Amino acid sequence: MPPPLRMSKILADFTKFGEVMELETLKQHLLSPSADSYPCSFLSLTGLLILESRSILAVNSTPFPYPEPLVWFAISLLSPHSSLPLQCRDEETIPTFAQVRSSVKSPAAQRILRRTSLALVRERIHQKRRSLDTIGKKLLDLHLLLAATLSPLDWEYIDRATAASGDLLLKKNTERQKKKFSRLPSSKKTIRANDDRRLVINMTDLTLDEPTISVLSKGLNFAPAPRSIPYSDFVGSIEQAIRKLPEEAAEEARTEISVVLKRALPPKSNISKEERDAIRALRVNRSLRQAKTRSHRCRDKEDQRHHQKDGLTGGDDQESSTTSASSTKTLWPTKNSKDGIPLRPIVSAIGSPTYNLAKYLTGVLSPYVGHCEHHIKNSTEFVKILAGIRLKETDLLVSLDVVSLFTRVPLDDTLRLLAEKFDGDTVQLFRHVLTSTYFQYHGEFYEQSDGVAMGSPLSPTIANFFMEDFEEKALSSAPLKPLLFLRYVDDTFVVWPHGRRSLDEFFDHMNCQHSSIKFTMEIEENNRLPFLDVLVSRRTDGTLGHSVYRKPTHTDLYLHGRSHHHPSQRMAVMKSLIHRAVSISDKDSLAPELKRLRKTFQQNGYDERQISKALKRSISKTNSRREDGERDDRTAKACLPYISSVSGKVARILKRFSIQAIHKPPKKIRDMLVKAKDPH
Numbered sequence: 001m002p003p004p005l006r007m008s009k010i011l012a013d014f015t016k017f018g019e020v021m022e023l024e025t026l027k028q029h030l031l032s033p034s035a036d037s038y039p040c041s042f043l044s045l046t047g048l049l050i051l052e053s054r055s056i057l058a059v060n061s062t063p064f065p066y067p068e069p070l071v072w073f074a075i076s077l078l079s080p081h082s083s084l085p086l087q088c089r090d091e092e093t094i095p096t097f098a099q100v101r102s103s104v105k106s107p108a109a110q111r112i113l114r115r116t117s118l119a120l121v122r123e124r125i126h127q128k129r130r131s132l133d134t135i136g137k138k139l140l141d142l143h144l145l146l147a148a149t150l151s152p153l154d155w156e157y158i159d160r161a162t163a164a165s166g167d168l169l170l171k172k173n174t175e176r177q178k179k180k181f182s183r184l185p186s187s188k189k190t191i192r193a194n195d196d197r198r199l200v201i202n203m204t205d206l207t208l209d210e211p212t213i214s215v216l217s218k219g220l221n222f223a224p225a226p227r228s229i230p231y232s233d234f235v236g237s238i239e240q241a242i243r244k245l246p247e248e249a250a251e252e253a254r255t256e257i258s259v260v261l262k263r264a265l266p267p268k269s270n271i272s273k274e275e276r277d278a279i280r281a282l283r284v285n286r287s288l289r290q291a292k293t294r295s296h297r298c299r300d301k302e303d304q305r306h307h308q309k310d311g312l313t314g315g316d317d318q319e320s321s322t323t324s325a326s327s328t329k330t331l332w333p334t335k336n337s338k339d340g341i342p343l344r345p346i347v348s349a350i351g352s353p354t355y356n357l358a359k360y361l362t363g364v365l366s367p368y369v370g371h372c373e374h375h376i377k378n379s380t381e382f383v384k385i386l387a388g389i390r391l392k393e394t395d396l397l398v399s400l401d402v403v404s405l406f407t408r409v410p411l412d413d414t415l416r417l418l419a420e421k422f423d424g425d426t427v428q429l430f431r432h433v434l435t436s437t438y439f440q441y442h443g444e445f446y447e448q449s450d451g452v453a454m455g456s457p458l459s460p461t462i463a464n465f466f467m468e469d470f471e472e473k474a475l476s477s478a479p480l481k482p483l484l485f486l487r488y489v490d491d492t493f494v495v496w497p498h499g500r501r502s503l504d505e506f507f508d509h510m511n512c513q514h515s516s517i518k519f520t521m522e523i524e525e526n527n528r529l530p531f532l533d534v535l536v537s538r539r540t541d542g543t544l545g546h547s548v549y550r551k552p553t554h555t556d557l558y559l560h561g562r563s564h565h566h567p568s569q570r571m572a573v574m575k576s577l578i579h580r581a582v583s584i585s586d587k588d589s590l591a592p593e594l595k596r597l598r599k600t601f602q603q604n605g606y607d608e609r610q611i612s613k614a615l616k617r618s619i620s621k622t623n624s625r626r627e628d629g630e631r632d633d634r635t636a637k638a639c640l641p642y643i644s645s646v647s648g649k650v651a652r653i654l655k656r657f658s659i660q661a662i663h664k665p666p667k668k669i670r671d672m673l674v675k676a677k678d679p680h
Contacts, residue, residue, distance in 0.1 A: 561605030
């Protein structure tokens with residue numbers, strides 16, 4: 001038997017022979033007396049790796065079949081060939097193999113040819129993936145067969161040599177595909193992005209450089225591509241998902257996924273080095289605090305503390321007193337649409353002692369809320385109601401807004417109303433939750449002395465419950481009644497048919513009903529009035545038009561197209577906005593709204609292919625039903641960290657075992673800059 005160090009040389013010799021020798025010659029060489037000096041198992045493996053057929057070779061007088069050889073090399077050759085179509089698809093570049101020509105030169109014909117070429121690129125991607133999946137299965141069978149048949153020493157050297165050859169081929173072909181892509185002409189249009197200076201407002205004395213402004217303008221939900229692969233997170237999530245599988249199937253899944261993870265590389269960075277350094281600098285700068293709304297305002301830490309203190313003591317938004325108790329988290333989002341950019345304290349009840357009880361009581365109270373004629377569920381229901389209204393010239397469109405409703409809900413009156421619906425024990429549970437709002441801020445404990453906490457799951461239901469009784473009593477005692485009175489939590493839409501002077505009297509009447517409940521009023525201007533996210537407009541024939549409404553401070557900033565989120569999550573952002581446009585807009589405003597959304601998506605980094613796909617899926621209900629059906633077939637779920645270079649392959653393997661992969665994005669900019677817990 002030759003020494004182990006000669007194994008790699010023997011394999012190289014036989015591989016070289018395999019490149020120049022015919023099948024019969026190889027067989028003769030393998031059976032020649034000179035081959036007797038080689039180990040029998042290694043001789044059999046080497047011959048089977050080179051033979052281009054499923055022949056049977058006797059090993060110790062025991063025949064065994066061998067799958068098609070050189071599977072490692074096939075995967076190494078196919079993988080880079082699938083990367084070129086992926087790049088072409090993402091950059092909307094037509095490669096040579098997909099170019100379609102026609103004698104018809106009209107603009108419509110060119111658009112048809114372009115769509116056809118892009119469809120061919122997508123089909124090439126699907127075909128390569130099917131080939132990789134097929135070869136991957138053969139590779140698994142080959143791997144298990146050789147590991148069980150060969151001696152450990154032989155298998156170690158063969159596995160090492162073939163893996164090295166495969167990596168070399170992969171590298172060479174990848175470089176070749178990159179060169180091919182660089183020579184292709186790009187046809188992707190350049191769309192001007194959002195104005196960074198409008199998205200990021202510096203309220204500090206510090207100067208923000210361009211990389212800092214650039215990275216902040218992507219939004220705090222932007223997820224930079226991770227620089228390493230979280231192997232432990234993958235393994236933990238996958239093991240939890242496959243534990244219910246049969247042992248043989250679970251082991252097969254482990255083997256396939258381990259091969260994928262072993263060959264995985266970190267994804268390409270989606271931000272520049274300067275932007276990454278800017279995030280690091282912001283993270284270590286303790287004098288800055290990020291306050292997140294649609295646009296981002298950098299505020300001095302001391303200045304923010306002053307605003308927060310005003311919100312806790314003496315501010316109009318919340319009453320509180322110092323106490324000692326277990327604390328919950330307090331969040332401080334800004335109100336960009338208000339003068340002075342006030343901070344609105346929100347007490348997050350998640351994890352608090354009464355959180356689960358609050359969720360239970362919400363289910364108990366919900367059947368008693370939302371059944372009055374003035375209540376609306378959402379903007380879609382509001383638009384449907386508007387379709388049946390016809391106005392007179394003297395009718396006025398009015399909106400009423402309750403000032404700080406949640407923190408102004410009178411608890412004593414609310415508990416009396418609850419006592420009319422529930423028994424004493426249940427009312428005591430409500431009392432316990434509603435009067436146990438405590439939180440900690442900078443070492444001091446606070447108790448909310450009245451109203452309900454913004455952030456508790458019970459608060460919206462309690463607010464609706466009280467307001468339904470409030471509006472019933474207010475409308476029944478009003479001298480003049482509105483033609484239409486629709487309320488969504490603290491916003492009310494009114495059609496007033498009695499003239500401007502009587503409207504002021506009605507407004508005073510509503511403000512006199514309870515000392516805690518006060519309204520602001522807005523009257524239509526230029527025959528238009530915003531309500532929720534709907535802009536209601538009066539038509540000449542008396543009907544009401546409706547379109548999507550955005551506040552003047554709206555920046556059109558959404559999840560960036562280059563954020564390291566799963567494609568389905570980025571697609572969901574576009575689909576939800578398109579769904580809102582279709583649900584709210586009338587026939588006259590739908591086309592302009594979709595045109596604006598297309599431009600907005602482009603400014604947020606989405607390409608034309610993604611936008612067209614989102615439009616098609618949002619409008620087609622058939623696709624939605626099909627996707628829902630596919631999700632229902634899954635028997636288990638695996639929550640995986642999303643890594644663009646790995647997660648898709650792992651998800652396709654899990655899919656074969658009826659396991660649905662749920663992709664969780666990596667750390668977002670918000671997670672890197674903002675601490676949810678108050679510093680003490």
